[in-house]
Amino acid sequence: MKKLAVLVLVAVVCLLTAAQDDPLRIIVIGAHPDDCESRAAGSAALWVQMGHKVKFVSVTNGDAGHQAKGGGALAKIRHAEALESGKILGVEYEILDNHDAELMPTLENRKQIIRLIREWKADVVISHRPNDYHPDHRYTGILVQDAAYLVIVPNIVPDCPPLENNPVFLYSQDRFQKPNPFSPDIVVGIDKVMDKKIRSLAAHESQMFEWLAWTAHRLDEVPEGKEERLKWLADSRFGREVSPNIREALIKWYGEDAGSKFKYAEAFEICEFGSYPDEEDILRLFPMIGK
Amino acid sequence: MKKLAVLVLVAVVCLLTAAQDDPLRIIVIGAHPDDCESRAAGSAALWVQMGHKVKFVSVTNGDAGHQAKGGGALAKIRHAEALESGKILGVEYEILDNHDAELMPTLENRKQIIRLIREWKADVVISHRPNDYHPDHRYTGILVQDAAYLVIVPNIVPDCPPLENNPVFLYSQDRFQKPNPFSPDIVVGIDKVMDKKIRSLAAHESQMFEWLAWTAHRLDEVPEGKEERLKWLADSRFGREVSPNIREALIKWYGEDAGSKFKYAEAFEICEFGSYPDEEDILRLFPMIGK
Amino acid sequence: MKKLAVLVLVAVVCLLTAAQDDPLRIIVIGAHPDDCESRAAGSAALWVQMGHKVKFVSVTNGDAGHQAKGGGALAKIRHAEALESGKILGVEYEILDNHDAELMPTLENRKQIIRLIREWKADVVISHRPNDYHPDHRYTGILVQDAAYLVIVPNIVPDCPPLENNPVFLYSQDRFQKPNPFSPDIVVGIDKVMDKKIRSLAAHESQMFEWLAWTAHRLDEVPEGKEERLKWLADSRFGREVSPNIREALIKWYGEDAGSKFKYAEAFEICEFGSYPDEEDILRLFPMIGK
């Protein structure tokens, strides 16, 4: 028994060392402060725990989504909340100065995205599909798609060295069926870090407990205490059952046993415009799978 | 027999009263003057007959689609024709001052659409799919999609109060199969008002009897007399058989009996970016169904 | 004494009647809520008192100029303040939904300005010079210049009937010398309505007593009481001496005697892209001059 423990310890140390020597680099690009968390905070926390590097980007500054505040005043609140969330997860955070609800797929924005992906030396890029419910999500998805491949072209954003290889580009999960449904090509069980995910989301107070509660006509339900709020958040928005197709994918990647037990998961679809990973690539890029 | 008539009368009166107390509010947003009519004039007429409120919007001013006229001179003709059509149907009509054949999905246009939907306090918004044959149709579809959800965000178009709930957004029918075919989620039998629909279309003289006839190389077939023109229009462009999938949907919504008899129908697909109506919602929003 | 009162009464009645028969129509187009007031509230008040029609337009919604608030939340405050100011002066007020500090001379904005000028059937259009200190002022000036002449072209904004004649376009006063100094072609003595001007400005509380006080590092000087605020405003910002060239112009238009006495004045420069008024035109369009 002791031997096993030692072996495990050695394995973990090796893994961490390996990772620290040559950590994976993941960049998650969401439309608003809190989008990266909703879609990938669990996976991010797992990567970070294994010594890898994760960066969250919000392409808009979140200056519109609120029932009573707005503009730069709101953007500053959103900025502080994002930094707080980043601390909880151990990820770097950057917010671009684009108006919320007014994002357009301009060349300027495309070049900003290219620069961010290159500077992060990303192995994996995660963003929205171009068919999500909010126009900012859709145009963020398009901007990230439009950065794929161009990140390796040296004449674009020439002062920033191009990547040697097109990274793997992934879409985060959504529920939309048209023109084609989300395909859970990769699924990560996040039960171990679900608490951390909820806390990172809760750091976005003006979103979780003000704006989103307001749009759901549930503002009066929001509790006052910090712990109560975490619970309310977990219950009301992020406690959904894993759907059958996600369960199927969990079992594919984690085996029947482990895959059947996860209560929480994050799923990703492979974007065809990045490098297309095979199973081995996926297991290398998602070292938490199976663990 | 008399009793039944009385009951029917009472029912109708109740319905009308109910409707007048709290009428449904529908906004149809087409690319050109005549697009709302082609796709939804029948349903509009039925709503109006039941006391509900319908508004037609043309996002372009129609200043290009003609073989001999153009520009502001044509736009004025199109404007007058649209007002005439609106009178026939009992709907409000508004034409935005955007060049025909040059519509782009700009923020300015998006905000105009948001304002229109809000000011109309729309329960239902109907527009084109983003994969129709004319670029103006596609970009109208995108603009309306991009207004969905944002109509409830108070910081956008701040001088115009936001809606409390995202309306139901619907696509009008088209024949295109890529990337996915139109899905007739809701179908309305319009035989009772088909005559009114044809007359509303015929009000667009410069379209029906000039431009569209010209593009179809059938200008010489167009008759002179008003009644002959109505007949020609009904026969040549709008007399198509109901297709099998529409028939199936008619039967679903109207029952085998009634559904099998309709000669004319208008179909709508539910857009996933609006509120998603269940069957009960649909029957409330389409009170003519089953009647 | 009584006789004089009667005469005055008769004169006033005549004047009002004349005006009401065929009142002048003036539109003042400023960049922000409060710009029309700073530059032309006195003249506006005088026109209104004589029965003429004045409209104030703010081309931006004022959603940026504040040290602590912003966005739609601020825009709504600015909107309410503008309506209050309009009530004090008796002018109509309209605020366009453009971001403050981000105004660009786009075609969409140009067309909005054309529409506003036409719908107001303006005899006189007043705006900023294109060389004022704030980019929004400069681009407002350019947009209004770019509307000149086009207001008479029917193919532009075709659903809105063109004016028969290009109105008189005027620039409001500024202090800038490059590339050429402001030329006080027309000057209006406003002593009689200076109090009203100050009150209209004071209606813009979030500007006068918050933002502008803050940028001037004088926030702590702002008094609490309403009357004290009016006095502070009059003293601190709008109590400047009439400059020698304005004095000269006052004497030209009002005569040595009256012209020498005015403490307050508003000056306007004739824009060469509108109709060029001769002295007789000016006296007709500025009926308060000499009175």
Add this chain to the structure above:
Amino acid sequence: MKKLAVLVLVAVVCLLTAAQDDPLRIIVIGAHPDDCESRAAGSAALWVQMGHKVKFVSVTNGDAGHQAKGGGALAKIRHAEALESGKILGVEYEILDNHDAELMPTLENRKQIIRLIREWKADVVISHRPNDYHPDHRYTGILVQDAAYLVIVPNIVPDCPPLENNPVFLYSQDRFQKPNPFSPDIVVGIDKVMDKKIRSLAAHESQMFEWLAWTAHRLDEVPEGKEERLKWLADSRFGREVSPNIREALIKWYGEDAGSKFKYAEAFEICEFGSYPDEEDILRLFPMIGK
């Protein structure tokens, strides 16, 4: 006497030969069909008579300036009129497909202008000042300014060989005083070709006898007959006296005697962003001066 005539003849022949060997190349870039004619048709006719090459460009297609027609239908009329005018003057004519009254100083338009100037291998480029009464004139002026210098930069419009030297850029005459008045640096007496100029203008029937007459409220004065129309045009719009500063410049360039006699002239100001010609350059580029 006869000897002189022979000498003159020889001189003329030499000149023509020289010109044909190596003719000057002038490009005039106006905003609308007829702007090149109003400003430079006389000079163009003189250049052409001496064997030089002149091209007229209209940057917009003239599809808006008319009281009853518009759009592509009007653009086609304008196109035909321009070709007719070009035939009269012996100049090449090109009309760019930009909407009238909507010209913007975009990069696309700038590049089109660069290409045109290069392909014409222009020695002289003539356009509007950026402070003329019509926004299209102003933005044409800006576009042409923005092409100056860049016409020699090979990386811009790379498929079109750059000019070796920045041409001489000139502004055509206007009456505007702000921010600085037009300066008649070069003046050409055009009496000999005034008739041709009027005929070239008259070729723009829809402008001269319809639109401009309409905006001047003189539509009912326009005569029917062709000759009467030429006379009316000459009298009503182009028969203005030469102003004192133009007279002064005529005398400078043609001498007291000849300079005092000209009834008609065209004046040009040197744009500082092109090559700056000295007097010798001017006499080489304007070989009609003094003749």
Add this chain to the structure above:
Amino acid sequence: MKKLAVLVLVAVVCLLTAAQDDPLRIIVIGAHPDDCESRAAGSAALWVQMGHKVKFVSVTNGDAGHQAKGGGALAKIRHAEALESGKILGVEYEILDNHDAELMPTLENRKQIIRLIREWKADVVISHRPNDYHPDHRYTGILVQDAAYLVIVPNIVPDCPPLENNPVFLYSQDRFQKPNPFSPDIVVGIDKVMDKKIRSLAAHESQMFEWLAWTAHRLDEVPEGKEERLKWLADSRFGREVSPNIREALIKWYGEDAGSKFKYAEAFEICEFGSYPDEEDILRLFPMIGK
């Protein structure tokens, strides 16, 4: 044997004559110099051999895709290579001056495409699907889609006569599955001209042997000799097996026998926004099929 040869000769002559009397006109619109070749050089060569007219357009000037060169300097190289390729294939070639990697679906670009299609009097237009890997491919696809139908609207690009009928629009083959896979509606066996296709591709030296080799990390494999290069190109990039669905289509169009033998093919999907060809139309437009 001789008889057969004569018959063949006669057939060929007839065919050529027919073609020359009324040759088909095809325009292929790719994003970069070499895209038309990769996707359609074989079909182009076959059309040209039968006397039909083919034009290749590159919507960008190719000024970015290179590891060491760039800008106008690179664009000129690309231009020369394209002309060389065009000579090999016997097609006309045009390159638009848009920056590589920065193509946007602007109105200006749309109008350029409309003009090109009209001026070529195209029967068939071939371009990218809007879901290919490079943003320039996607936006080229969108621009061409947006030109469909508008090519018959006279008010658009009014100086260029509209086509009488919407051409057949086709997408060239790609491997992408989302949102829907490429559908090989039409397939052309190109074995007979495969050599010519490779040579036309090899003319794009800076692409085939420099840039694409570099991005594939295979720069050191590129041979020096001309013949070796052709072989390397054929082997490394264009020697892929025909996939099962393409094989199936070959058999459909060429019969079991011939269809089973082709080693090389080019496939096209029918775009729904153009005229929809039936089988007879396809055989008329693709006269090489079955031959």
Add this chain to the structure above:
Amino acid sequence: MKKLAVLVLVAVVCLLTAAQDDPLRIIVIGAHPDDCESRAAGSAALWVQMGHKVKFVSVTNGDAGHQAKGGGALAKIRHAEALESGKILGVEYEILDNHDAELMPTLENRKQIIRLIREWKADVVISHRPNDYHPDHRYTGILVQDAAYLVIVPNIVPDCPPLENNPVFLYSQDRFQKPNPFSPDIVVGIDKVMDKKIRSLAAHESQMFEWLAWTAHRLDEVPEGKEERLKWLADSRFGREVSPNIREALIKWYGEDAGSKFKYAEAFEICEFGSYPDEEDILRLFPMIGK
């Protein structure tokens, strides 16, 4: 004599100490790599010698101005040259990724400029006048003007704290007379650092010895040796006599004696849209004057 030396030493030490305690912060914003040097390298060197902080910004990446190279390849050369120049002068250098010869006054660019000025906490901002010969210079001038005042508005670029006071904005010298000539409000004698200025310019090899020499048709005159090149540069481009109005200003600021002796100077005009400095302010901001 020794005493004097000690006094001088003390003075210098004091000055340096003072400066290091609270150094002035100057940002020079030019259109291209080398523009800051041409206009302000001498003043920059003097500021740096006194312990103040200077940053040079090039708003374009210089990827067009060359006869043989271009694009990203050229931009990288320009970038390296700029860094070299910055080292020589002791200034920080930043190059924005905008295409050379294609700069437009967009909001995105304006916001970048605002951010740069704020992050530098600039006391003085120096840029081009909006009427210089190159469109990039003009639009850089406009962008910097449009940043003035907005640098103190917190809602703009909200993640970057606003400046407390609008800096002093200055235009660098040019020779253009229209619409108004450059006014040398502040003049700095730079003889002491002229050598450093020439060396900083010479660091821009691809500009000074390639592109500018080429445009001047003097490429064959450029010497090979480093020292010879410095001399050639000094003689051919920067050895111009000080003009009378600059001499006058030198005498005003330095006194008759010193002012008469300077061979080299840099002049600046005060922009009216920044804080307006009085003489005392100028002497504080330009501590090298009089020394």
